[in-house]
Amino acid sequence: MKLILSAVLLAALMISGCQDGEPSAPVLEIGYQKQLFIDDFVVSSTRGVSRVLHPLLRYSGNPVIVGDAPGERWSVSPNGRAVLFDEETEQFKMWYMTSQIDPKAHAGIQYKVSYAVSEDGYQWTKPNLGLVQSEGSRENNMLPWGTTWMRRANVIKDPRDPDASRRFKMTYVDIFDGKSAVTKAYSADGIHWLLNGDGNPWFRKPHNGNLLGWDPRVEKFIFYVRMPGSPNSVGRATSPDFETWSDAETILAPDPDESQRHFKGLASFLYEGVYLGWLWVFEKSGDEWVRAYSELAFSRDGIQWSRPFPGGFILSKGEPGSWDSELSIPVAPVVYDGKLWTYYWGENIPYGTESLKKIQEGWIEEGERKQRATGLAQLRLDGFVSLTTSTKDATVTTRTLVPVEGRLTVNANTRGQLRVEILDRKGDPIPGFGAMDCDPVMTDSLAHVISWKGQTSLSQLQGRKIQIRFHLRDSDLYAFQFSPPE
Numbered sequence: 001m002k003l004i005l006s007a008v009l010l011a012a013l014m015i016s017g018c019q020d021g022e023p024s025a026p027v028l029e030i031g032y033q034k035q036l037f038i039d040d041f042v043v044s045s046t047r048g049v050s051r052v053l054h055p056l057l058r059y060s061g062n063p064v065i066v067g068d069a070p071g072e073r074w075s076v077s078p079n080g081r082a083v084l085f086d087e088e089t090e091q092f093k094m095w096y097m098t099s100q101i102d103p104k105a106h107a108g109i110q111y112k113v114s115y116a117v118s119e120d121g122y123q124w125t126k127p128n129l130g131l132v133q134s135e136g137s138r139e140n141n142m143l144p145w146g147t148t149w150m151r152r153a154n155v156i157k158d159p160r161d162p163d164a165s166r167r168f169k170m171t172y173v174d175i176f177d178g179k180s181a182v183t184k185a186y187s188a189d190g191i192h193w194l195l196n197g198d199g200n201p202w203f204r205k206p207h208n209g210n211l212l213g214w215d216p217r218v219e220k221f222i223f224y225v226r227m228p229g230s231p232n233s234v235g236r237a238t239s240p241d242f243e244t245w246s247d248a249e250t251i252l253a254p255d256p257d258e259s260q261r262h263f264k265g266l267a268s269f270l271y272e273g274v275y276l277g278w279l280w281v282f283e284k285s286g287d288e289w290v291r292a293y294s295e296l297a298f299s300r301d302g303i304q305w306s307r308p309f310p311g312g313f314i315l316s317k318g319e320p321g322s323w324d325s326e327l328s329i330p331v332a333p334v335v336y337d338g339k340l341w342t343y344y345w346g347e348n349i350p351y352g353t354e355s356l357k358k359i360q361e362g363w364i365e366e367g368e369r370k371q372r373a374t375g376l377a378q379l380r381l382d383g384f385v386s387l388t389t390s391t392k393d394a395t396v397t398t399r400t401l402v403p404v405e406g407r408l409t410v411n412a413n414t415r416g417q418l419r420v421e422i423l424d425r426k427g428d429p430i431p432g433f434g435a436m437d438c439d440p441v442m443t444d445s446l447a448h449v450i451s452w453k454g455q456t457s458l459s460q461l462q463g464r465k466i467q468i469r470f471h472l473r474d475s476d477l478y479a480f481q482f483s484p485p486e
Contacts (some may be wrong), residue, residue, distance in 0.1 A: 026399065026400065027399075027400045027401070027402060027465055028042060028398075028399050028400065028401050028402070029401075029402045030042070030401060030402075030482065031404055031482070032404060032406070032481065032482055032483065032484055033272065033273045033481070034272040034273070034382065034479050034480070034481040035272075035479060035480055035481065036272060036274065036382055036384070036385065036478070036479050037051065037385055037386065037387045037396075037477065037478065037479065038274070038276075038296075038298050038308055038384060038385045039298065039300075039306075039308070041300065042398050042399055042401075043396065043397070043398060043399065044397045044398055044399045044400075044467065045395075045396075045397045046387065046394075046395065046396050046397070047393075047394055047395045048389050048391045048393060048394030048395065048472075049387040049388060049389045049394050049395075049396060049472065049477075050387070050388055050389070051308075051385060051386075051387060051388075052385065052386050052387075052388040052476070053296060053308070053309045053312050053314070053384070053385055054379065054380075054383050054384060054385065054386065055313055055314055055315060055316070056314055056315045056330065056340075056342050056377035056378065056379050057377055057378055057379065058318070058375065058376075058377050059122070059375065059376040059377065059378065061122060061376075062323065062324070062346075062375035062376060063323055063324070063346065063371075063373035063374055063375045064122060064123075064124055064343070064374055064375060064376050065094070065096065065116060065124050065373060065374040066371060066373045066374075067098065067371060067372070067373065069114070069126050069140060069141060070134055070135045070137060070139075070140050071098060071100065071112070071134040071135055071140060071142060072098045072114070073098070073099075073100055074369065074370070074371040074372070075098060075099055075371065075372040076096050076097070076098055076114070076372065076373060076374055077096060077097050077329075077345035077372050077373075077374060078094060078095070078096045078097070078331045078343055078344075078345055078374055079096075079097060079152045079153055079154055079210065079331060080152075080154050080209070080210025080211065080224075080265055080266075080267045080268075080331055080332060081154040081155065081156060081210060081211045081212075081213065081267065081269075081331060081332045082094055082095050082096060082153060082154065082155065082331045082332075082343070083331060083332075083334055083341075083343050084155065084156070084157055084334060085121075085334045085336050086157065086190075090119075091117050091118065091119060092117065092118040092119075092120075092121045092124075092334065092336075092341075093115070093116075093117055093155075093190055094115070094116045094117070094118075094124070094343065094374075095113050095114075095115055095143075095153045095155045095170070095190075096113065096114055096116065096153075096374060097111060097112070097113055097114075097151060097152065097153065098111075098112050098113070098114055098142070099111050099112070100112075105148070105149075106148050106149065106175045106178070110149070111145070111149045111150060111151035111173075112132075112142055112143070112145050112149075112150055113142070113143050113145070113150045113151075113153045113172065114126065114140070114141045114142050114143065115127065115129065115141050115142075115143060115190070115191060116141065121334075121336065121341055121376070122376070126140075126141040127141055128140065128141065129141050129142065129143070129191060131143060131144055131191075131192075132144055132145075143191070143193060144193070144195070145174075145195075146172070146174035146183060146195045146196060147174050147175065147176055147196070148174055148175035148176070149172075149173060149174050149175055150172050150173075150174065150195075151172060151173040151174075152171075152172060152173045152207070152208060152209065153170055153171070153172045154170065154171045154172070154209070154210060154211035155168060155169070155170045155190065155211075156168070156169050156211060156213040156214070157169075157190070158213075158214060160214065164188050165186060165187070165188045165194070166186040166187075166188075166197075167187070167188055168186065168187040168188070168189070168190040168193075169184070169185070169186060169187075169242055170184065170185040170186075170187070170193065171183070171184055171185075171209065171211050171223065172185065173207045174195075174196065174201065176201060176203075179203055179205075180203070180204075180205060180207040181201035181202055181203045181204070181207065182201065182202040182204060182207055182209055182223075182225075182245075183195070183196050183201045183202075184196070184197055184198055184200075184201075184242060184243065185197050198242075198243040200243050200244065202245050204225070204248075205228065206225075206226045206227075206228060206232075208225065208226040208264065208265060209223050209224065209225035209226065209237075209265075210223070210224050210225075210265050210266055210267050210268060210331075210332070211223050211224075212224060212268045212269065212270070212275075212302070212332075213270075215270070215302060217301075217302070218238065218302070219240070220238040220239060220240050221238065221239045221240075221241075221242050222236065222237075222238055222268070222302060223236070223237045223238070223239070223245060223248075224236055224237075224251075224265075224266040224268050224277070225237055225248045226263075226264060226265060227248060227250050227253075230262070231253075231254045231258070231259060231260070231261055231262040231263070232262040232263050232264055232282075233250050233252060233253035233254065233263050234250070234251055234252040234253070234263050234265070234266045234279070234305075235248030235249055235250045235251060236248060236249055236251045236302070236303060237249075251299075251303055251304070251305050252266060252279065252297065252305045252307075255310075260283055260284045260285065261281055261282070261283055262281070262282045262283075262284065263279060263280065263281060264280045264281075264282050265279075265280040265329075266278070266279050266280070266297060266305075267280070267330060267331050267332045268297075268302075268332065269332045269333060271335075272382070272479070274298065274299065274300055275298070275299040275300070275301070275302045275305075276296070276297065276298060276299075276384065277296075277297040277298075277299075277305075277332075278294045278295075278296070278297070278314060278315070278330045278331075278332075278342070279294060279295045279296070279297040279307065280292070280294055280329055281293055281294065281295055282351070289350070289351045291317070292317065292326075292327045292328070292329065292351060293313050293315065293316045293317060293328070294313065294314050294315045294316075294328070294329065294330055295307055295309065295310065295311070295312060295313070295314060296308060296309060296312070296314045296384055296385070308385065314330070314384075315328050315330050315342070315344060315377055316328065317346075318346065318348075321368075322348065323346060323348050323369075323371065323373060323375075324344075324346025324347065324348060324373075324375055325348045326347045326348055326349055326350055326351065327345070327346060327347040327351055328344050328345075328346045328375070329344055329345045329346075330342045330343070330344040330377065331343055331344065331345075333379075335381070338380070338381055338446055339378045339379065339380060339381065340378065340379040340380075340381065340383070341376065341378055342376070342377045342378065342379070343374055343375070343376055343377075344374070344375050344376075344377060345372065345373075345374060346372070346373055346374070346375045347371070347372045347373075348368070348370055348371065349370045349371075349372070380411075380446065380478075381411065381446050382411045382446070382478040382479040383478055385478075386413075386476035386477055386478050387472075387476075387477045388475070388476045388477070389472045389473070389474065389475060390474050391473065391474075392416075392473050393471075393473070394471070394472040394473065394475075395469055395470065395471055395472065396469070396470040396472065396477060397423075397467055397468070397469045397470075398467050398468045398469075399467070400425060400465050400466070400467055401465070401466055401467065401468065402465060402466075403458050403461045403462065403464070403466055403482060404458075404462075404482045405458065405459060405462060405484075405485055406457075406458060406482055406483050406484045406485045407449055407450070407456045407457065407458060407482070407483050407485065407486075408420065408449075408450040408456075408458060408468070408480065408481075408482060408483070409447045409448060409449055409450065409480065409481050409483045410441070410447075410448045410450060410470075410477070410479070410480045410481075411445070411446050411447060411448075411477075411478040411479040411480070412441065412444070412445070412448060412475055412476060412477045412478060413444040413475065413476040413478075414441050414442055414443060414444065414448075414472075414474075414475045414476075415444075415474045415475065416442070416472075416473035416474030416475055417440045417441070417442050417471075417472075417473045417474075417475070418440065418441040418442075418448070418470065418471065418472055418473070418475050418477070419435045419436075419438040419440050419441070419470075419471040420435070420438050420450045420468060420469070420470055420471070421433060421434050421435040421437075421438060421468075421469050421471070422461065422466050422467070422468060422469075423466060423467040423468070423469055424464070424465075424466065424467075425465050425466075425467075427467070430461070430464075430466070432452060432453075432455075432460070433452050433461075434452075435469070435471050437452040437453050438450065438451070438452050439451045439452065439453070439454065447481075447483070449483075457485070458482070468480070
């Protein structure tokens with residue numbers, strides 16, 4: 001397995017030392033941080049396991065939002081960071097894009113953003129905001145738009161900001177004197193917005209971008225943008241204040257032999273100490289777009305990114321005849337109720353402006369409604385990648401670790417059996433923590449508490465340097481963690 005690791009982060013998480021005359025060896029101090037198995041950062045060796053990508057699973061009740069309100073014209077779609085769960089109101093909130101063909105508008109399309117809420121993430125309500133007149137009525141859920149457009153809205157809630165009127169922050173695209181710009185807006189409630197709030201639009205082309213949000217590691221806001229050129233690639237820009245942004249630097253580009261693949265966006269998010277993203281991959285054949293799907297992207301510092309499964313789908317287009325049969329593009333997920341909730345824009349029409357025009361006119365083909373709508377796909381917590389085996393004698397051994405006070409918990413789907421043993425620095429089982437002392441795990445759980453003859457405490461291991469060895473039979477191992485004591 002290939003090790004993917006930032007040198008800066010490696011230095012921060014590793015120490016070196018000698019114990020009892022043993023040679024110096026790198027030691028990981030992971031504290032209570034959960035450890036995933038997307039790369040080999042925490043892995044020393046494996047036997048009999050394969051690294052497996054687990055795709056997002058579509059909700060059977062899709063689509064969850066369709067273009068049925070005035071002004072939506074069968075076309076609704078979220079952008080890169082368009083959904084959040086608001087802990088204060090205990091609601092899911094979504095800002096999604098609508099569009100109408102309008103010869104008077106810039107480029108012949110009028111882009112707008114509408115607002116929806118949900119109590120459970122499945123059933124969505126389009127509240128009557130009364131803010132915008134559309135088709136002769138103010139009874140709609142539209143937000144006021146800017147000078148020309150409101151397109152590609154990304155929204156975060158920033159509890160750090162002492163100014164309540166700036167608690168919600170948005171990036172969106174507007175047009176000023178014919179030039180596109182990434183524009184910022186601020187709101188106290190996510191509904192009433194101060195548009196172009198800092199008066200400092202960021203003119204750039206292409207204007208596509210997906211907001212990560214505040215990154216506490218570098219103490220800056222992070223924005224992943226599409227870079228100019230063909231094929232398209234992804235760049236990273238930063239801002240200390242959400243107003244002035246650095247020049248973007250390329251962080252992900254197609255390989256030289258992927259000239260027909262274009263990276264049109266990275267819906268990125270921070271997760272358990274690492275950076276993850278849904279990479280939007282569009283493929284061309286000649287001048288025609290023939291396929292669009294999403295790959296898993298991964299980074300440990302937000303700058304050096306990899307594609308652990310190039311060409312592998314985290315979300316592919318839907319089955320033939322389905323509402324999302326031509327395109328499925330996910331946005332950054334929400335962690336809620338033991339799952340990752342990922343909403344996505346889906347279409348059953350070929351990607352492109354001409355098809356969009358047909359939607360606006362009310363396109364029905366062989367009795368099927370042609371539309372751009374919003375669906376939901378889900379994944380278990382930590383469920384991106386597993387170390388998987390169907391054999392009877394597979395093992396995964398970690399690098400040398402420094403244990404902390406508490407317990408060891410494991411996220412695993414165990415159809416057969418999982419046992420855990422703790423090794424000393426010589427690789428020998430520590431008495432009382434051997435594999436046969438371990439009470440076997442034989443079920444599926446996000447947080448198995450590992451015990452040895454009924455004991456779960458790691459207090460005996462304090463001050464030692466250890467390795468963990470997982471013995472697996474017919475299991476998927478997703479993550480492990482030193483969990484704080486109860």
